Amino acid sequence: MKFYCICFLSFIFLFMFSMMNFFFFMFFLMNNMVLMLEWEIITLNSCSIVMSILLDWMSLLFLMFVSLISSVVIYYSKSYMSSELNLTRFILLVLMFVFSMILLIISPNMISILLGWDGLGLVSYCLVIYYQNLKSYNAGMLTALSNRIGDVLILMVISWMMNYGSWNFIFYLEFMTNDYEMMIIGAMIIMAAMTKSAHLPFSSWLPAAMAAPTPVSALVHSSTLVTAGVYLLIRFNLLLENMFFLKLLLLLSGLTMFMAGVSANYEFDLKKIIALSTLSQLGLMMSILSMGLPDLAFFHLLTHAMFKALLFMCAGVIIHMMNDMQDIRFMGGIGGYIPLTSLCMNISNMSLCGIPFLSGFYSKDMILEMMSFSSFNFIIFLLYYISTGLTMYYSIRLMMYLMINDFNLLSIYNLYDEDYIMLKSMMVLLMMSVISGASLMWLIFYYPFMIYLSFNMKMMVIYVSMIGLILGYLISNMSIYSLNKFLVFYNISNFLCLMWFLPNLSTYGLNYFFLSYSQKLLKDIDMGWMEMYSGWGLYNIMKKYSIFYNIYQMNNFKIYLFSFILWMMMFMLLLSLNF
Template identity: 45%
Template sequence: MMKFVEVFGAPLLCSVFLFFVSLMLWVFGFCGIVGNGGSYMIEWQFFYLCGVDWTLPIVVDHISVVFSCFVCLISGSVSLFSVSYMEGEMFLRRFMLLVMAFVSSMNLLIFVPSLVTVLLGWDGLGIVSFALVIFYQNKKSLAAGMLTVLVNRIGDALLILSICFLINWGEWSFGYGLFDSFGVIICWLVVLGAMTKSAQIPFSAWLPAAMAAPTPVSALVHSSTLVTAGVYLVIRFYSSLVESPEVLWFLSKMGGLTLLMAGLSACFEVDLKKIIALSTLSQLGLMMFTVGIGYPMIAVFHLFTHALFKALLFLCAGSIIHSTGDNQDGRILGSLDQLLPFSSGCLVLSSVVLCGMPFLSGFYSKDLILEGAFSGFSGSFEVFVLLVGAGLSLVYSLRISLTGVFGQSFGSSLCFFMVESSYVVISIYVLVIGAIVGGWFLQLVWVAVNGFDLVGLLGKMVIGFVTFLGLVYLLMSLLKVWKVEESLLSVFDWFLSSMWFMNLVSGSLMSGVGLKGGLSMHLCLDLGWMEVLGGQGALKALGKGISFIYTMQSGSLLTFLRVFLVFAGFILVIFPLSF
C-alpha cells in the first residue's frame, strides 16, 4: 500500500485537488456570478510611478469562472488517466509538477485582463509546453519541442511590443475599448500573437508536431489550455478589437483558411493522434472565424463545448494506443469494437459529438455559428468555406471510426492487448457526461447566446444538409467506391495531405532556417568578423598602435623629421586656403 501511494500518490492527489477546485468553482461561481449575471473586478495596487498605476487586476465573470471550471475538470480527468497511462514512468512526479504548472499558468491567463500579467501566464504556457513536448527524450520530441517553443516565442515578442505601445496610455488593461493613434497597431500585434498560440495559418505546423508528447499532455494541451489561449485572448480584448474592423476582417479570413486546410488534411491523415490534432486545428479556425465575423460569445460557447468532447476524444485515443501496444497507425488498427468495447464506444461517441449530431454538446454551438454566418455580413466565399469545413468534420470523424474501430485489424496478436484500468474508465466517464449534456447546460447559462439570429426554413435545411454531408464518405466506404476517390483526388493528394505545405512554410522556415542562420552567424560573425573587428582585432590594432608610438618616441632625428613632414603635409591638405 505504501509503495502504491509513493508511486501513484502524485497523480491521484492532483486529480482529487483539481476535481475539488472544479466543484467549488461550479457551485460558488454559478451561484454567485453566473446566477446573478454580474461580473467583478478585484484590483491590487503595488505602486504608482511616472504616471503609471502598477496594479494586479483580476476579473471574475461568467466567462472566466466557467472556463476555469472546465480547465480544472479536464485537468483532473487527465491526471487520473495518467495513473494508468504513465504506469512505470520513472519521473511521474516531475510530469505531474509540469501538468500543475501548466494548469496554474492557464488560470493566471484566464482571470487577469492586464497584458503585463497575461504575459506571465502566456510565457508560462510556452515554457511548460516545451518541457512537456520533449518529455520523451528522443530526436522527434526535441524537434517538435523546438518548433513549438520558437513559434510561441514569436507570440511572446508581439505581446511585449504591444505592451511597449501601451505605455502611451499609461494603462496595461487593454479590454476596455481604449483607443488612440496606437490602437490599430496594438490590435494587429495582439491578433498576430494570438494566431501563433492558436496555430492559425501560417503558424500551423507546430500543433500536429506537438503530438510527440504523451497522450495525457495532448489531451490537456489541445483541448482547453494552450491552443485555446489565443482564442481566449482575442475574445477577452474584443471590445478594443471591434474598433479596428480591418483586423477582424483579416482574422476571419485566416480562420476560414485554417478551417479548410486542417479539415482537408485530416481527411488524408492515417495517424490517429494527428487526425485528432488536425480536427482541433480545424475547430480553432472555426472559433477565430466566428470572432472575426462579430460573434465572440458564440465563439466562447463553442470553445467550452469543444474542450469537453476533444479531451474525451484524446483520452479514448490514448486508451486505445496504450491498450494496443503503443500503436496509433489507422491502417493497422481495427476491430476495436470487439477488443476494446468501452474505449472504442466512447471514441465513436466523441466523434459523433465533434461532427455536430443534434442534441449533443457540439450541436448547439456549431448550429449557432452557422446561423450567425448566414445572417451576418460575411461574404459568400466565407460562407462557402465555412460550409465545406463543417461538412469535412463529419468526414474525418467517420475516418476515425471506420479505420480505427470498425475496420479490419492488421496488427499483432491478441496477447499484446490490455484491458482498460478503472482509472481510465472513471476519467473517460466524467468527460462522457460533459460531452452529452454540457452543451445543453451551457445553453441554459448562455441564454443570450441562444436565439441571436433567426434564419429561414431554407437556411435551416442547408445547415442540416451540410452537417450530414459527410455521410457521402460513409456511403463510398460501404460501396467500396475507392476508384472514384482516387481518380478525383490523386492529383491533389500530396498537396492536401501536407497541410498545404505549412510544414515547409512555418515548420522548416521557423526552425530550419532559424537554426541554420544561427549556426552561420556563429561561424561567420562570432568566430569570424566579430573576432577581426572585436577582441582579437582590437588587440592587434592596440599592439600596432603602441609599437608605432614607441617608434615615434625613440629619440632619432630622422624619425622626428619624418613625423614633421607628414604633419606639415596633412596641414596643407586639410587647410589649403589658410596659407
C-alpha cells in the first residue's frame, strides 16, 4: 500500500511539473526570455562557487519531456514491478535519477553539472544491478567504469576553468571560441559526452545496461542518461567550431550509427535490439550536431525520446506475457492476442523508421535532407543512408518476428491485453509519438527550412527505406538465406554480431587491465609496505609498548627493586673504574 501511495504521488507531481514546464516554455518562447538565478555558496580566493539555474525555452522544453516520460514510466512501474520486493527503494532510485537529470538540464555551471552528471552515473549503476545476479553486477561495473571516464574529464574541465575565475561556462562561449585553452576544454567536453552517449569506442556499456528493469530502460535510454552527453554538447555548441574536433566527432558518430544498425540485425534479444537502435539514433543526433545544427539535433532528441520510451514499454509488456523470455525467436503472432500493445509497438516502430507524418519522420527526413544539402563527402553520405536503411531493416525484422511469424514458446499460453495501468501509460506516449513531431517543428524553428534538391535526391530517403523494408521482410521470412548461414561467413558474422568486438575489448582489454592494475596497487601498497609503515606497523608498535607498560604497572615493586639494584651495581662499577 505504501508503494502505491508513493508511486501515485510521484506520478501526479511529475505530471503536474511537466504541464507547468510546458506553460513556462510557451511564455518564455513567446517573449524571447532567459532567466538566470544564482545563489552564492562560498567564495574562495576570488573564485565563487555558485548554484546557478538557467531557464530558457530549451531547458524548459527538455524538462517538460523528461518529467512527462518519467511520470508515465513511474505509473507503468506500478503494474510492471508489482510482484517485486523493495518497491519503495525502486521508486526512490528513479526519482533520484530524474532529479539528477533535472539538475543537469538547468545548470549553466560546471560544478552543478558535475553533481547531476555524477548523480546519473551513480544511480544508473544502482538501477542496473537492481536484479542482484552476476550478469547484472558485470553490466553495472562496465556501465560505471565507462561513465567514470566522462566524470574525470568533467572534473578536469572544472580545474581548468579556475583560470577564468568562474565556472559559469555560459559567459565564456561567445568570446573565447578561438582561445587555445577553451579548445582544450572543448576536446574534454566532447570526450565526456562521447562516454555518456556511448559512442565509439565506449559503446559496449549501452546494450549491457539492459540488465536493468524495463521501466528503467524506458526512462534511461530514451530521454535521460544517454541524451545527457548530446544535451551538454548542444549547450557547448559554440565551442565546437574547431574543424578537427567536428570532423572526428562526425566520423565517430557515423561509424557508431552504422555499427549499431548492423549489430541490431544480428541480435535476438528484444531489449538489446531496442538499445542498439537507441545507439544508432544517438549517432544520428551527434553527427547532425557536428554539422553545426544544434536546434535540429535537439528536435530529433525530443521526438526520439517519445517513441523510444513507448517502444521499451511495449517490449516490457511482451516480455511479461512471455514468462520473462526476451528471445524474439520464441515470440510470434502476438498481434491477434494483444492488439493494443501491438498497435503501440507498430506505431513507435514506424515512427523510428521515419514513416511519413509520424513524429520521427519530421526530424529524420529533415536531418537527411540537410545532410544531402551540405558539402560532406561520399563516405558520410553512405554512412547516413545505409544506417537509415538498416533502421528500416531491423524494425521490419522485429515486426515480422513478433507479429507475423508463428508463436514458438509454449503450447499453452496466456496472452492478455487487459493491464489497464500499462495501457493508459502507453496511450499517453502513443499520442505524443504521433503529434509531437509536427507540433515541435512549429515551436522550435523560428523559420521553415526550405531545402531545394533534385527529385531523386529528395526521394533518396524513400528509396533507401523501401530497400531496407524489402530486405528486412525477405531475411526474417527466411525466403532467402542470409550470409551468416554459410560457415565461410562465420567470422565476419561473429564480428558484426558482437558490435565489432567492443564488449570484449572493453571488458577484457581496458577495464580488466585497469582493474587488475588497481588490485596490484592495493596488494603492494595499501596492503604491503604502506600498511607496514602506517596502519599495521603503528598498531604493532603500540601493542608492544602497551604490553610493556602493562607489565611495568602490574609488577612495579619488583621492577623498582630490580632497577635499584641494577643502578647501584652500575654506580659501584663506575666508582671502581675511577679508582
